[in-house]
Amino acid sequence: xxxxxxxxxxxxxxxxxxxxxxxxxxxxxxxxxxxxxxxxxxxxxxxxxxxxxxxxxxxxxxxxxxxxxxxxxxxxxxxxxxxxxxxxxxxxxxxxxxxxxxxxxxxxxxxxxxxxxxxxxxxxxxxxxxxxxxxxxxxxxxxxxxxxxxxxxxxxxxxxxxxxxxxxxxxxxxxxxxxxxxxxxxxxxxxxxxxxxxxxxxxxxxxxxxxxxxxxxxxxxxxxxxxxxxxxxxxxxxxxxxxxxxxxxxxxxxxxxxxxxxxxxxxxxxxxxxxxxxxxxxxxxxxxxxxxxxxxxxxxxxxxxxxxxxxxxxxxxxxxxxxxxxxxxxxxxxxxxxxxxxxxxxxxxxxxxxxxxxxxxxxxxxxxxxxxxxxxxxxxxxxxxxxxxxxxxxxxxxxxxxxxxxxxxxxxxxxxxxxxxxxxxxxxxxxxxxxxxxxxxxxxxxxxxxxxxxxxxxxxxxxxxxxxxxxxxxxxxxxxxxxxxxxxxxxxxxxxxxxxxxxxxxxxxxxxxxxxxxxxxxxxxxxxxxxxxxxxxxxxxxxxxxxxxxxxxxxxxxxxxxxxxxxxxx
RNA sequence: CGGGGCGUAGCGCAGUCUGGUAGCGCGCAUGGUUCGGGACCAUGAGGUCGGAGGUUCGAAUCCUCUCGCCCCGACCA
Numbered sequence: 001x002x003x004x005x006x007x008x009x010x011x012x013x014x015x016x017x018x019x020x021x022x023x024x025x026x027x028x029x030x031x032x033x034x035x036x037x038x039x040x041x042x043x044x045x046x047x048x049x050x051x052x053x054x055x056x057x058x059x060x061x062x063x064x065x066x067x068x069x070x071x072x073x074x075x076x077x078x079x080x081x082x083x084x085x086x087x088x089x090x091x092x093x094x095x096x097x098x099x100x101x102x103x104x105x106x107x108x109x110x111x112x113x114x115x116x117x118x119x120x121x122x123x124x125x126x127x128x129x130x131x132x133x134x135x136x137x138x139x140x141x142x143x144x145x146x147x148x149x150x151x152x153x154x155x156x157x158x159x160x161x162x163x164x165x166x167x168x169x170x171x172x173x174x175x176x177x178x179x180x181x182x183x184x185x186x187x188x189x190x191x192x193x194x195x196x197x198x199x200x201x202x203x204x205x206x207x208x209x210x211x212x213x214x215x216x217x218x219x220x221x222x223x224x225x226x227x228x229x230x231x232x233x234x235x236x237x238x239x240x241x242x243x244x245x246x247x248x249x250x251x252x253x254x255x256x257x258x259x260x261x262x263x264x265x266x267x268x269x270x271x272x273x274x275x276x277x278x279x280x281x282x283x284x285x286x287x288x289x290x291x292x293x294x295x296x297x298x299x300x301x302x303x304x305x306x307x308x309x310x311x312x313x314x315x316x317x318x319x320x321x322x323x324x325x326x327x328x329x330x331x332x333x334x335x336x337x338x339x340x341x342x343x344x345x346x347x348x349x350x351x352x353x354x355x356x357x358x359x360x361x362x363x364x365x366x367x368x369x370x371x372x373x374x375x376x377x378x379x380x381x382x383x384x385x386x387x388x389x390x391x392x393x394x395x396x397x398x399x400x401x402x403x404x405x406x407x408x409x410x411x412x413x414x415x416x417x418x419x420x421x422x423x424x425x426x427x428x429x430x431x432x433x434x435x436x437x438x439x440x441x442x443x444x445x446x447x448x449x450x451x452x453x454x455x456x457x458x459x460x461x462x463x464x465x466x467x468x469x470x471x472x473x474x475x476x477x478x479x480x481x482x483x484x485x486x487x488x489x490x491x492x493x494x495x496x497x498x499x500x501x502x503x504x505x506x507x508x509x510x511x512x513x514x515x516x517x518x519x520x521x522x523x524x525x526x527x528x529x530x531x532x533x534x535x536x537x538x539x540x541x542x543x544x545x546x547x548x549x550x551x552x553x554x555x556x557x558x559x560x561x562x563x564x565x566x567x568x569x570x
Numbered sequence: 571c572g573g574g575g576c577g578u579a580g581c582g583c584a585g586u587c588u589g590g591u592a593g594c595g596c597g598c599a600u601g602g603u604u605c606g607g608g609a610c611c612a613u614g615a616g617g618u619c620g621g622a623g624g625u626u627c628g629a630a631u632c633c634u635c636u637c638g639c640c641c642c643g644a645c646c647a
Contacts, residue, residue, distance in 0.1 A: 144646090509608090
């Protein structure tokens with residue numbers, strides 16, 4: 001491709017509305033343009049990247065035995081009505097009506113539609129296992145689209161659905177998809193972790209997220225430094241200390257006056273005398289359904305609200321208002337504590353280990369010192385704190401490492417959630433009817449374009465992994481002489497004949513402009529053709545992620561460059 | 571939906587407080603000089619100041635309403 005004939009509208013200054021690295025660089029590099037909030041155009045370069053990702057996804061899905069189909073994006077109301085999601089999806093569902101006043105929506109996901117297809121067409125155990133997928137635009141009216149392609153209202157998604165006769169077979173399908181996803185993310189050239197995650201409202205029994213590591217990621221995850229345990233912090237566990245505090249030698253409980261000292265830091269500073277936040281018993285009041293409960297974690301730890309909700313068996317918990325705190329403890333906020341507290345108390349195992357703790361006295365301007373679980377207060381011991389860097393792995397006790405990630409894929413076993421509700425049943429060998437057992441598997445294809453950039457960029461621009469780069473090689477003839485241009489033209493044709501995708505910068509621009517654009521758009525290999533090298537019969541080869549040039553002989557250059565490309569793709 | 575910010579030329583911004591002929595840089599066009607990390611000179615094109623209403627002799631500027639975009643939070647099979 002001749003750069004002069006391509007459509008690559010790069011810009012020097014970042015549009016002010018873009019803040020995340022991928023958003024800035026994809027805009028500046030001429031890959032995307034915004035049409036509305038969370039709605040983007042894929043320009044030729046962006047589309048090349050997205051299509052490459054899509055091709056890898058399709059290859060691996062096909063290899064795993066899945067079959068591609070295409071469902072409509074515009075859907076009549078009745079399907080989501082049937083599953084209850086016409087209401088439960090709320091305003092995230094983009095609704096529209098036709099000329100006759102009929103209700104429609106744009107598909108945010110397709111469990112209902114595929115389940116309808118399968119209930120009409122699949123009647124026998126002989127027709128399973130079955131795995132159907134599509135790559136299609138999805139529509140979700142996100143409350144807050146953001147960060148360019150990372151969270152859009154219209155986005156390209158690969159969604160696959162498996163259908164099996166029972167849980168065991170469904171698990172097998174799930175494992176096959178997990179393997180396929182491993183191959184996909186590996187081939188994309190992205191560093192990632194598979195983490196266990198909250199199954200959310202899907203009610204699935206088993207699920208895993210494929211998290212692409214990026215310091216700018218929205219999700220916090222932990223991964224073991226030695227075994228393969230990894231989890232979203234929403235659900236991450238850690239090896240908990242056993243037993244209760246050995247409080248035998250601790251002095252008897254005592255009330256101390258702590259005027260104005262409400263926060264952990266203030267109390268530690270006020271009491272002094274070697275007190276650390278790890279000896280504080282942080283007591284937080286939460287509203288869970290009808291009741292107000294107290295959650296106690298060590299003062300140097302954070303509470304994980306999802307885990308607390310799960311421990312309490314409620315969908316979610318809300319931090320109590322100041323008024324609720326006063327009512328429940330009889331004291332101003334900042335002085336709550338488990339000793340003598342009337343309601344339900346959940347104690348984190350680490351907090352239960354504190355032998356000589358300090359906590360609020362449920363009395364304004366007062367705390368209690370020399371407090372221990374088991375001796376001074378009771379409660380249900382449940383792991384409710386946030387797990388983080390350095391905590392021991394729940395499986396092997398090695399230290400966990402904290403990462404940030406972007407969710408690139410998510411796989412679920414759905415069970416019979418949709419099939420039972422929608423009557424997707426089959427007959428087994430004995431003529432008995434059963435609901436099919438489903439799984440669903442998503443990959444955010446357009447999101448991965450941005451995710452790859454978040455993980456692979458520097459101050460000068462993008463550094464595409466070879467497998468998804470818009471072109472493999474950038475040819476940069478420089479100087480005003482004819483020779484570099486002629487050599488570059490010839491090299492372009494030779495490389496193309498070898499199956500290498502080449503972008504030839506034939507623009508009449510100064511070298512600096514060409515180099516800056518080359519770095520910005522991030523083609524993995526750049527070949528500079530200039531008088532400097534040609535006088536020695538050489539070309540300059542520079543990898544986008546390397547610091548220095550290397551000189552290669554002009555003789556046989558095409559083969560050498562093609563070999564480098566093949567090597568990077570292997 | 572709560573909080574904050576921003577809409578002025580294709581992009582980035584100044585001008586708004588204190589009303590008085592709409593400016594700068596980049597980009598674009600033409601000519602010339604340049605040519606190994608975003609060159610220089612000259613000339614030029616390009617704007618209903620997001621929109622509507624109001625106040626005023628006069629509104630980018632003041633008032634009211636409205637639309638859009640960004641960030642934080644809530645939310646996010």
